[in-house]
Amino acid sequence: MTATRDLALGVLSALIVVILMYMLIGSHVVAIPPTQGQRWLSWKFLTSTYNWQDKALWAGSPEVVTSVLWDYRGIDTVYETSVFFLAIIGGLMLVRDYKPWGKPIGKGMSLISRTVVKIVLVAVPVVAASIALHGHLTPGGGFQGGSVFAVSSLLAIIGLGTGFLLGRGWSKSKLLGFRTLGLIIISSIALAIPFLGLLEGLHAYIIQNQWKPWAPVGFGYLASIPGLGTILYSGTLVFLNIAEFLAVSAGLSLAFIIMSLSREEIKRSGGVEK
Amino acid sequence: MSDAISMMIWSYIFTLTIAIIVVAVYGMATRPNLVKKLILLSIMSDTASLLAVLIGMRKGMVKPPVFPGVTYTEHAPVTQKALEAFALSAVDPIPQVLVVTAIVIGLAVLVFLGYVVLLLYQKYGTLDARLLEKKLRGEI
Numbered sequence: 001m002t003a004t005r006d007l008a009l010g011v012l013s014a015l016i017v018v019i020l021m022y023m024l025i026g027s028h029v030v031a032i033p034p035t036q037g038q039r040w041l042s043w044k045f046l047t048s049t050y051n052w053q054d055k056a057l058w059a060g061s062p063e064v065v066t067s068v069l070w071d072y073r074g075i076d077t078v079y080e081t082s083v084f085f086l087a088i089i090g091g092l093m094l095v096r097d098y099k100p101w102g103k104p105i106g107k108g109m110s111l112i113s114r115t116v117v118k119i120v121l122v123a124v125p126v127v128a129a130s131i132a133l134h135g136h137l138t139p140g141g142g143f144q145g146g147s148v149f150a151v152s153s154l155l156a157i158i159g160l161g162t163g164f165l166l167g168r169g170w171s172k173s174k175l176l177g178f179r180t181l182g183l184i185i186i187s188s189i190a191l192a193i194p195f196l197g198l199l200e201g202l203h204a205y206i207i208q209n210q211w212k213p214w215a216p217v218g219f220g221y222l223a224s225i226p227g228l229g230t231i232l233y234s235g236t237l238v239f240l241n242i243a244e245f246l247a248v249s250a251g252l253s254l255a256f257i258i259m260s261l262s263r264e265e266i267k268r269s270g271g272v273e274k
Numbered sequence: 275m276s277d278a279i280s281m282m283i284w285s286y287i288f289t290l291t292i293a294i295i296v297v298a299v300y301g302m303a304t305r306p307n308l309v310k311k312l313i314l315l316s317i318m319s320d321t322a323s324l325l326a327v328l329i330g331m332r333k334g335m336v337k338p339p340v341f342p343g344v345t346y347t348e349h350a351p352v353t354q355k356a357l358e359a360f361a362l363s364a365v366d367p368i369p370q371v372l373v374v375t376a377i378v379i380g381l382a383v384l385v386f387l388g389y390v391v392l393l394l395y396q397k398y399g400t401l402d403a404r405l406l407e408k409k410l411r412g413e414i
Contacts, residue, residue: 033280046361052351062341087382091389232349
């Protein structure tokens with residue numbers, strides 16, 4: 001019975017592949033092989049993001065993906081960050097009665113692995129911070145940097161045991177605090193420009209980045225710092241990237257730490273049997 | 275490279291990606307283990323992202339959608355000509371933007387489902403969907 005059902009499902013799946021492929025080749029939405037020339041909207045984004053001649057629609061950043069993500073389509077990304085936040089809050093709510101903080105759990109792996117992990121553990125957060133801080137100049141950004149940082153806490157959890165992180169003062173409330181701080185920075189940047197516009201009686205958009213002819217409020221893009229010269233910070237992009245880095249790295253580290261706790265520890269704290 | 279070979283390679287890649295997605299759906303339907311279902315879900319969402327990025331490929335345009343040579347301190351104004359030359363050599367940025375969003379949402383779903391699977395195992399002591407169903411009904 002089960003074998004027949006599986007066989008039927010398999011035949012159906014193969015049929016779906018054939019139909020989808022036929023439709024993909026037959027439609028002119030996706031050209032196979034790819035044709036030459038940019039699509040209209042992509043051309044618009046690529047030529048207006050870093051256009052010094054016509055600053056009406058620019059974002060002040062050479063990185064088109066980050067500009068679209070945090071400037072042209074900023075509200076979508078703010079909601080996306082909220083969804084991520086709610087998912088982690090929902091997960092924590094399921095395990096809210098655990099009280100294992102402050103106790104060392106697990107001894108980690110062998111001496112060789114521990115040594116390698118300790119060496120790598122210095123390098124990974126540096127790379128993560130670099131990815132996040134250069135998010136408006138090179139490929140990458142706050143989310144990518146935060147994910148790389150979470151890899152380092154995962155390494156520490158597996159290689160050195162959860163006690164390594166818990167013994168260094170990482171606690172649930174601290175990590176949740178950083179997570180919330182990141183979200184608060186993002187939302188206050190999103191609302192700062194409309195608030196300024198309201199004070200001065202000018203048009204302004206939520207999560208607006210640069211000065212526009214019809215909405216003349218903006219974050220600017222160049223700053224003079226003594227000793228460094230003028231630096232390009234691309235308005236809100238660098239601040240939003242840092243806030244997102246903070247939020248994602250703290251949230252993912254917290255999720256990994258709680259997932260790694262042992263079954264006995266969870267039972268002892270009485271979170272499951274209710 | 276001739277058009278026929280190019281067509282063949284691209285059709286092969288697209289068929290392979292769609293086949294991976296369908297096989298992952300098939301696996302989610304037939305495998306009873308919840309962790310295997312979770313792994314297949316992540317394979318499916320990552321392959322869908324790969325498909326979106328592949329659609330962003332244009333002929334002869336392989337550079338990342340980042341204007342080259344700009345750093346914190348080096349940021350000379352760019353001429354219109356250089357900008358258009360850059361736009362003609364970069365890949366389509368829009369699928370990449372959509373994929374970043376999709377990856378974040380996929381990760382959020384994965385973390386949440388991971389917690390749910392963990393708790394189900396803690397409470398019922400099994401990851402088998404068939405056994406779990408019986409236990410939830412109170413038959414075992």
